[in-house]
Amino acid sequence: MKSFTYEKVSSPAAAASAVVSNSNAKFIAGGTNLLDLMKLEIETPSHLIDVNGLGFDKIEPTSDGGLRIGALVRNTALAADARIRRDYGLLSRALLAGASGQLRNKATTAGNLLQRTRCPYFYDTNQPCNKRNPGSGCAAIGGVTRQHAVIGASDACIATHPSDMAIAMRALDATVQTARPDGSIRDIPIADLHRLPGDTPHIETTLTSGELITSVTLPKPVGGTHIYRKVRDRASYAFALVSVGAIVQRDGTGRVAVGGIAHKPWRVEAAEAEMPHGAKAVAAHLLEGASPTKENAFKLSLVERTLGAVLTEAKG
């Protein structure tokens, strides 16, 4: 770990000025991802701006019947919130499928969205990795790739985004509110937050330098049956091989987002039109253009089969 300076800020304005005056600063929330990466010198900020004092820790109703979730609401609190459990069960279930109780107590809504990949080569600083060290190559391609992406990947990077929560947020059409150092604020649809790797896998989101997430908003509840199905070898405390987050209405229509297969939560709205026709049809659209490795090709049929099970379960 490189030595760094630390300050705790109590207003977005203070956060903004801190970020402007330190070129290599990072925000720290729960720290459950950032600190691990700093110990390995995968992240090397010279200044940490602790945002835990910003008061973004409430879940409030919005004027159009949705909920605004503060960026610092802990994963545990979010999963347990009565409104979330009632109207956005998918989110609660996805959160509870992730990490462990201790981690969820620390992990925040914004931090969870911005957590970095679990590609083992990314974690081993002896290995070339375009995400960690742009231009150095990708050790995963041609290596051990059971966990890696099957779709939307590039010749530069085949990593996946590991978040469970983000899959639910994607299916729920959440929007992310941010504040930039110049004081401007904006709304980013969750679909536009995470990027595909392309030639620049080190640029993972569309956030600009110093942009602070202040909240995540869920639109008005859409009803339906909410199912989050996380598939893994180990029964708990493991990242998804594949996960399916679905909202299924009584007439068989609905939404589905898939985790564990791409550099971002994977949702193809056009595929959802096929939902009444069953998992095979949806999966065919959803996975169009997939290019798995030999080791992870099983994820294609796993997505289809898991989705099938989810649709069956939704029928009750």
Next chain:
Amino acid sequence: MKFDTPATTNPIDQLKVIGHATSRIDGPLKTTGRATYAYEWHDRPASPAYGYIVGAAIAKGRIASMDLSRARSAPGIIAIVTAENAGKLGKGNYNTAKLLGGPDIDHYHQAVAVVVAETFEQARAAAQLVKVDYAAAKGSFDLSAGRDGAAKPPGRGDDQPDTTVGDFPGAFASSPVQLDATYTTPDQAHAMMEPHASMAAWEGDKLTLWTSNQMIAWTTGDVAKTLGLPKENVRLISPFIGGGFGGKLFLRADAVLAALGARAANRPVKVAMQRPLMFNNTTHRPATIQRIRIGAGRDGKITAIGHESWSGNLPEGRPETAVQQTRLLYAGENRMTALRLAMLDLPEGNAMRAPGEAPGMMALEIAMDEMAERLGLDPIEFRARNDTQVDPEHPNRPFSQRQLVECMRIGAERFGWNKRNAEPGKQRDGRWLIGMGVAAAFRNNLLMKSGARVRLDRGGTVTVETDMTDIGTGSYTIIAQTAAEMMGVPLEKVVVRLGDSSFPVSAGSGGQFGANNSTSGVYAACVKLREAVAQKLGFNSAEIAFTDGQVTAGNRSVPLGQAASDGELAAEDSIEYGDLAKTHQQSTFGAHFVELGVDVATAEIRVRRMLAVCAAGRILNPTTARSQVIGAMTMGVGAALMEELAVDKRSGFFVNHDLAGYEVPVHADIPHQDTIFLDETDPMSSPMKAKGIGELGLCGVAAALANAVYNATGIRVREYPITLDKLLHRMPDA
């Protein structure tokens, strides 16, 4: 004490303390955080500096150059030790690869430097500034590619790579029912909770190492050899060990680098191997490819059994002896076993819990299940028909005790085996396909010399000292029980001191030989102490009784402590064995039963119930024995379903080198576990009449799961671990 004739009645048979379920006496120290693990002696040594290990970034080749200048000028830096400035180093008898690499690199993450600084954080930061340029060389990293070039490894005494009895090829070829199948087991990591850790302090040319080690005498010797010191100058202290599983049998880099760092820094140094380094820096259980051929008559009697195993290792490394159990477990007149060893440039392969039998039983016990099916026999019945009460390779050697069939039958009844549908894929519970599996458990019982010293003070307290270790197994407790039984005192009157090289040399912890041998050593020392007490008190030792803190003969009764009224009494002895292990085959037996569900859509496997029935001599303490067995069953679930060091075959290293990537079972994976111990005493094994249990619990578990997966799905997976991707493409439509 020489143990060369079968045990007769002795004070242990009173079973006043031995054999009783007893919580571990060191439990309160552990649960209150006061147990001094290697890194956690907060009061000593005084003002230590901290070492951080730099691991090699290549698997094979040379260090072309090393630039330490930036690291040297980092804040807090005291010293950096590399092969270049460490002075001449030897290599331990029990090490294959050097513990400090350079200029030649033998495997990935081999230590190339230790950076010593005032604080741990400073050492870690400076370690990142050590710049090493490597000249990488081509290496061999793929066992299956190396299989054809694998050679017959040299034998060691009775331990030969190949055995043959009768005419295996002929008998196999003419058997009416045959199986010829190949199984693979992956490289596995010990992945114990406590990393390898040591603190070193020098006083002149005398070295004290507080470390975490299973085998104090081996390792003291190897420290001396590596550092070029007389053995007397090395003191090892290792009273508490946070798991080892064989990963701490040997001297490892943490201890050597702490010692070298302390010498360079001129003050004590502590080193804990960082978790991401453990998997490639230390040892692991090597992967195997195993071909098993079984031929049988239609009557279900095996006529030919053959088992070949291929594994890899660094030059001078040993093979994984995965055919061991096949030499002993089942009858059959025509037999062959063979071990072949490929040279690989992966990290050093070495012992992990039940080396040989653990991976060997993973394969053999699937083969037995497959064969039973071909014969149309229940797998328990098939094993019963091929039971043998003698070593099948040397029929003049009977087993000292062998209750394999009893274990299976009792287990079958307890588990409800008769509810199993022999036709696979037929049992359903909602979205789950349900299956049951069984496998035999088998592991040899090893006899090793073991010594102890016992001391009696005037308050009647008995203190035991031996360099035996407690790796979480319960050694403290069973040793205290032994001394209490022998000296006729309550458990509270016994103090046990372990894991110190200044104590008498014991068997140590490994190969499930620790419990039986170390308690037998304590027994021997207590016999001597009893004699000394009798003599001191003027009793005729033949008719003397030690009970309730009193020494009694006829109607004279004296408090035990009185024998030490004018000074402590001490006695030291060791147990040494004659040739009972040559004339009799000593093994432990059991049966594993598993019920599990396989998700019909995703092929996720979730265990529902487990039962182990063990026949392993006298159970010294049912509580700690049960802990050993359920822990082993848990490890078997890991071996069956998830544990695999994933090899990058291009660059030659284990990719998933942390606990996020190397998955072991968590609580949610482990269901209800039951254990049954058969009432058994084995007079051939020792005066304790006990045998090993800690590894038996592992051998066969994974195969029972594999067989249950087959029973649930009709899919036979022969490559461990049985992950869902290996089932998915053959699963029925959901």
